[in-house]
Amino acid sequence: MSKRDYYEVLGVSKDASERDIKKAYKRLAMKYHPDRTAGDAELESKFKEVKEAYEVLTDDRKRQMYDQYGHAAFEQGGGHGGFGGGGQADFGDIFGDVFGDIFGGGRRQSRQQRGADLRYNLDLSLEEAVRGKDVEIKVPTWVSCKPCDGSGAKSGSKPKTCTTCHGAGQVQMRQGFFAVQQTCPTCQGSGQIISDPCDKCHGQGRVEKTKTLSVKIPSGVDTGDRIRLSGEGEAGVHGAPAGDLYVQVSVREHPIFVRDGNNLYCEVPISFATAALGGEIEVPTLDGRAKLKIPAESQTGKMFRMRGKGVKSVRSGMVGDLICKVVIETPVNLSERQKELLKEFEETMGGSNSKNSPKAQGFFDGVKKFFDDLTK
Numbered sequence: 295m296s297k298r299d300y301y302e303v304l305g306v307s308k309d310a311s312e313r314d315i316k317k318a319y320k321r322l323a324m325k326y327h328p329d330r331t332a333g334d335a336e337l338e339s340k341f342k343e344v345k346e347a348y349e350v351l352t353d354d355r356k357r358q359m360y361d362q363y364g365h366a367a368f369e370q371g372g373g374h375g376g377f378g379g380g381g382q383a384d385f386g387d388i389f390g391d392v393f394g395d396i397f398g399g400g401r402r403q404s405r406q407q408r409g410a411d412l413r414y415n416l417d418l419s420l421e422e423a424v425r426g427k428d429v430e431i432k433v434p435t436w437v438s439c440k441p442c443d444g445s446g447a448k449s450g451s452k453p454k455t456c457t458t459c460h461g462a463g464q465v466q467m468r469q470g471f472f473a474v475q476q477t478c479p480t481c482q483g484s485g486q487i488i489s490d491p492c493d494k495c496h497g498q499g500r501v502e503k504t505k506t507l508s509v510k511i512p513s514g515v516d517t518g519d520r521i522r523l524s525g526e527g528e529a530g531v532h533g534a535p536a537g538d539l540y541v542q543v544s545v546r547e548h549p550i551f552v553r554d555g556n557n558l559y560c561e562v563p564i565s566f567a568t569a570a571l572g573g574e575i576e577v578p579t580l581d582g583r584a585k586l587k588i589p590a591e592s593q594t595g596k597m598f599r600m601r602g603k604g605v606k607s608v609r610s611g612m613v614g615d616l617i618c619k620v621v622i623e624t625p626v627n628l629s630e631r632q633k634e635l636l637k638e639f640e641e642t643m644g645g646s647n648s649k650n651s652p653k654a655q656g657f658f659d660g661v662k663k664f665f666d667d668l669t670k
């Protein structure tokens with residue numbers, strides 16, 4: 295189909311001013327607007343043609359391109375779709391508040407209103423989130439009515455086009471120059487009248503039902519992730535498309551691990567002797583126990599990174615690390631013998647000023663200087 299010249303569509307000359315173009319557009323839009331032509335396909339396509347011409351010719355850059363290259367200038371953009379939202383704004387510019395939503399075009403609710411989206415909150419343990427899981431969920435929802443196949447009309451009968459709005463779902467109330475668009479009171483906006491409603495759904499075309507769905511939770515999901523099940527939301531009224539179901543993941547706190555992105559963190563208590571002498575300890579990982587070498591003279595709070603023992607990202611597939619923080623545990627419930635050994639040990643240290651405790655020494659040196667400075 296060859297496209298008509300934009301100037302010709304609007305009935306203006308090539309050197310028409312923007313004002314002339316707007317004037318021409320307003321006149322034609324009133325004539326062809328879908329809210330007035332109630333589903334007449336030919337008039338609707340006329341309106342689209344007019345709108346497209348207007349959008350191009352009132353945009354300086356686009357008009358210039360059109361003047362130079364004709365329709366070829368916009369072909370890659372996928373027809374009028376490429377001009378998108380801008381046109382809507384321009385619409386408002388001309389008609390302003392007087393017409394308000396009557397000519398709201400895209401803002402008008404579709405007559406075939408899609409069913410509502412649903413959200414299902416799914417709690418997972420850390421292990422489940424990391425490994426993935428097939429879960430079965432029960433969702434109370436609306437499903438398409440079987441006996442009437444979603445139409446709402448008793449089998450054997452068919453919904454009829456509403457005679458009040460002629461299927462548009464909307465009616466216009468006029469008050470002099472002002473016009474107000476309203477949802478059709480006869481059909482409640484559906485554009486159709488069901489004279490013989492289905493017994494099961496009472497004409498709604500859908501019934502309430504608790505659906506059971508199996509959902510595959512991919513491995514590596516985390517709190518805040520959601521899985522979309524397209525078309526598994528509520529069925530629409532009168533056979534309109536169903537909404538989507540979103541499974542919203544939240545991961546419960548774990549007694550040992552804290553997750554941050556793909557990394558896992560855990561605190562591991564070690565004895566004072568192991569910290570001083572070094573040694574090998576066992577640490578927990580999600581795959582079981584692992585050995586961790588503690589070098590001699592490790593201080594409390596030191597972190598050890600175990601590469602690849604974290605979580606595999608659900609998006610990138612990258613595997614995080616497990617970070618173990620060692621905490622030196624002060625021994626409790628000591629026997630007399632143990633106390634004696636410790637005292638003996640302490641005596642060999644010669645107090646905190648020795649080379650055995652560089653941190654303490656540095657600290658007490660600092661404290662001494664602090665008091666010396668005070669008394670100067």
Ligand SMILES: [Zn+2]
Nearest residue numbers: 456459478481
């Ligand atoms: Zn109606």
Ligand SMILES: [Zn+2]
Nearest residue numbers: 439442492495
């Ligand atoms: Zn039914």
